[in-house]
Amino acid sequence: MKVLVTGANGHIGANVVRALIKQGHDVRGFVRQASDTQGIDGLDIELCYGDVMNADSLEQAAIGCDAIIHLAAVYKTIAKTADEIVEPAIEGAKNVFAAAHKAGIKRIVYTSSVASIGFSYDPNEKRTGNDWNDDPHNPYYIAKTKSEQAAQALAKEYGIHVVVICPAIVLGPYDYRITPSNQMIKDWINGKGQTYVGGLNFVDVRDVADIHVAALTKGENYHRYIAGGENMEVKKAGLLLKKLTGIKPIHLGMSRKITLITAKVVETLCKTIGLTPPFTYDLVYEVAERYAYYEFQDTIDTLGVTPRKAEESIKGAIQWLLDNHKIKPSIEKKVKRQLESNA
Numbered sequence: 001m002k003v004l005v006t007g008a009n010g011h012i013g014a015n016v017v018r019a020l021i022k023q024g025h026d027v028r029g030f031v032r033q034a035s036d037t038q039g040i041d042g043l044d045i046e047l048c049y050g051d052v053m054n055a056d057s058l059e060q061a062a063i064g065c066d067a068i069i070h071l072a073a074v075y076k077t078i079a080k081t082a083d084e085i086v087e088p089a090i091e092g093a094k095n096v097f098a099a100a101h102k103a104g105i106k107r108i109v110y111t112s113s114v115a116s117i118g119f120s121y122d123p124n125e126k127r128t129g130n131d132w133n134d135d136p137h138n139p140y141y142i143a144k145t146k147s148e149q150a151a152q153a154l155a156k157e158y159g160i161h162v163v164v165i166c167p168a169i170v171l172g173p174y175d176y177r178i179t180p181s182n183q184m185i186k187d188w189i190n191g192k193g194q195t196y197v198g199g200l201n202f203v204d205v206r207d208v209a210d211i212h213v214a215a216l217t218k219g220e221n222y223h224r225y226i227a228g229g230e231n232m233e234v235k236k237a238g239l240l241l242k243k244l245t246g247i248k249p250i251h252l253g254m255s256r257k258i259t260l261i262t263a264k265v266v267e268t269l270c271k272t273i274g275l276t277p278p279f280t281y282d283l284v285y286e287v288a289e290r291y292a293y294y295e296f297q298d299t300i301d302t303l304g305v306t307p308r309k310a311e312e313s314i315k316g317a318i319q320w321l322l323d324n325h326k327i328k329p330s331i332e333k334k335v336k337r338q339l340e341s342n343a
Contacts, residue, residue: 001216002026004065004105006052006096007072011182012111012167014039014174015209016069021045023213030061030072039174052092055099062103069109069212070096070151073143085139089147097154107161109215112148114168114201114226115141119290123199126231126295129166129224137282152222163219165212167227168292171317172205178326185317188241188249189335190328192278195238195251196259199291202237203229204313207305214303225303226296230310237310244315246338247331256289263288315339 003020007013008029017040020027027045030052031037037047050057052072062068073089093110100108118133120126136142148164155162169181178186187193208227215225232240235251242248252259263284270277300306307313318339321327327335 001066002028002064003216004028004030004048004061004068006030006058006068006070006092008045008047009035009037009039010071011039011172011175011177011179012170012205012208012212013071015172015205016071016212017043017045018174019206019209019213020069025213025216028061028065030058036176038176052095053088055095058095058099059102062099062105065103065105067107067109067216068096068100068105069111069216071111073111073147086143086146089143090150093147093151094154097151097158097160100160101158105160107216108151108155108163109212109219110148110151110155110162110164111212112151112164112166112224113140113144114166114228114292114294115144115286116148117166117224117226117294119198119286119292121290123233123291123293125291126293128295129164129226129298137285138280139282141286155222161221163215163221164224165208165215165227166224167208168201168203168229168294170205170208170227171202171313173316173320174205175320176324182317182321185241185314186321186326188238189245189247189318189321189331191247191249193249195234195249196287197253197256197289198234198287199231199293200234200237201228201231201292201294202310202313203227204308204316206316207307210305211299211303214305218303220302223298223302225299226294227299227307228294228296229307229313231291231293232310237314240311240314244311244318244339244342245335247335259284259288315342 009031033049048061133145175182211227238249263281267277
């Protein structure tokens with residue numbers, strides 16, 4: 001196929017482009033004019049410049065393509081206003097589907113997030129692609145939920161076959177701008193982040209890319225596939241990091257109530273003195289004492305991708321951070337030695 005990839009230069013995008021090329025597809029990458037394209041430089045693809053907020057540029061990019069993988073989105077969990085994240089997500093979805101319809105494209109792989117599926121308060125519960133986040137507070141979680149719902153409605157309106165991919169915490173290479181997912185590992189290593197009571201799901205970006213490519217031909221219409229990996233307590237992830245790097249992040253064992261109060265105080269103080277808070281109340285609301293545990297056997301069975309274990313995914317993230325000098329110079333050698341000893 002000739003596949004238009006929006007956000008081709010992003011973390012997932014750069015890996016999706018590589019997976020598409022490996023499978024023999026022709027790729028047209030859709031990026032903004034001023035984008036950092038390090039992740040795709042030198043690859044055999046056609047680049048097309050524009051913005052998902054600009055309908056005309058998308059319409060031009062879509063001409064002659066057989067399918068679209070829509071990845072372009074604002075991925076940050078702290079913003080000055082919710083509209084900074086929510087508006088591009090929803091308007092971008094509208095423009096992508098309209099462009100596909102005008103170009104006669106009948107297949108879209110739409111990238112959402114487990115943020116649209118939500119978390120559980122029960123560590124014994126695993127959420128599935130049938131669940132929705134019915135209580136989003138953080139702008140990123142709101143954006144992913146609302147834009148995915150809009151995308152599904154647009155697909156039905158235009159008669160387009162849409163397959164939705166909901167990645168968990170995506171770790172690994174070609175993340176030059178360092179997304180919040182790899183940033184978490186970076187902060188843990190550099191002593192800026194803490195583990196907390198709750199659960200996470202880590203997935204390797206290379207597995208996420210393979211899932212997207214498989215969805216082009218194997219994905220069922222209107223189906224939501226979770227691109228997940230290993231379910232793991234946050235504290236256990238911190239212990240795994242210690243095994244791999246020799247560095248153990250501080251663990252905050254506070255209850256959800258106390259954690260939320262602390263977040264509110266820290267956010268208020270930071271805003272008062274003009275600093276960007278390290279975390280916000282709405283973000284802590286999403287994760288504190290909640291469990292991002294998922295069941296996604298349907299993804300494995302239908303799309304044929306078995307995810308790597310969390311240790312391998314975290315190791316890949318650490319290696320990427322080392323290769324790009326994102327680890328403090330004072331501990332870089334220690335981390336390298338420890339990582340090599342676990343090879």
